[in-house]
Amino acid sequence: MDIIKSSPGSRLLKKINSKSSRTRPFKVAILGQNGVGKTAFTVRFCTRRYIGDYDPDLERIYTCQRVIQDTPVDFEVWDTAGVNENSRLKEQIRWADAIILVYDVTDRCSFNECTRLKFLINSFSRKSRWKILSDSSSDVIGGIPVALVGNKADREKDRMVHPEEGTNRAVQLKCVRFHEVSVQEEIDDVITVFEDLYIIYRKMKKFRVSLSSSKTSLTEEKLVSSSDDDPEECEARSRSGDFRRGTIISDPDNVSSSGDISCRPRSRRREAIYTMS
């Protein structure tokens, strides 16, 4: 027995086992039009630093670890280069466990681009991994969790997109969260976006596992009972001013019912994996 243990084959097996027992990273793709601040946002989260200017053609997967609810979580964040070609997007969307759609509050085009991107996310995401209910109800909880984020909130004078519009668009597009941030000025809001999304992802996953294991047939009525999907409630919140930079539109405890809770890149672009401590 000892001989088998120390043989090269068993050493290899041991290595494979220890690798597979490591926690799987949480993969987040950052999508959005050129210049909205995707790289600044990603680097801020991974390093806490704000760096003003980046090579727009540089595309990277950053890795870092954060402790969320007393658990260490490995993040892989794919900072896309804003090319938004459909074939490229498909690869990014299929790679990701969750997606952050970023727009610039001073640029309405970038806001509209998020609608197109969400449409593509819906059509490209690996629905099969979530599909455990009937077709109609899987639309309610199926798909990948997507957060909508308006960046550059510090540029109030140049603002073109108001927070209410962001909130309403997030509801329309069935995003699980809406945030406004200033990557330049505030790090905590940036961290909240990622942590929130992770918490939502975990809850969605747990919910689906428990559904599939118990083979419970949930009615669509139960699934959509949360007010998070209610555009009227959302509008009421907007009217009452219940939004601010960094505010979220739904409660993590209701994640299972919050709307569309629905590879490494190979391209001519330069790529790298960066590990942040």
Ligand SMILES: Nc1nc2c(ncn2[C@@H]2O[C@H](COP(=O)(O)OP(=O)(O)OP(=O)(O)O)[C@@H](O)[C@H]2O)c(=O)[nH]1
């Ligand atoms: N005022 C302000 N400027 C910001 C903020 N975040 C990013 N920027 C600036 O916006 C510009 C674009 O930022 P990037 O991070 O390169 O944007 P990107 O989306 O990665 O751009 P591409 O790589 O071309 O897709 C840079 O000059 C940043 O300094 C912010 O919160 N406030």
